Amino acid sequence: MKIAVWDTCVPRSDNGHTMHFDILVPDGTPFPEVQRYGREYLATKGQCGQPLTTSECQYCHSESASASAETDIRASGYAIIEMENC
Numbered sequence: 534m535k536i537a538v539w540d541t542c543v544p545r546s547d548n549g550h551t552m553h554f555d556i557l558v559p560d561g562t563p564f565p566e567v568q569r570y571g572r573e574y575l576a577t578k579g580q581c582g583q584p585l586t587t588s589e590c591q592y593c594h595s596e597s598a599s600a601s602a603e604t605d606i607r608a609s610g611y612a613i614i615e616m617e618n619c
Contacts, residue, residue: 570611
């Protein structure tokens, strides 16, 4: 499966640190859908209401999905790779 990687950096509301994570979606997924997935993820981290515009979430590249990412994408439409302060 070919996926798009969206590099995302969002300030945390509780401590001001920047959350850095990637949103992985099927290649060609429109930005409003990527945004919705990002907001769903932020809600699981207690970060509802944080900004998630093209300033915080930018298309990075396309690649082949790993087996675990493909499983997550088939189950929920997206996968997340947490990198910092998540």
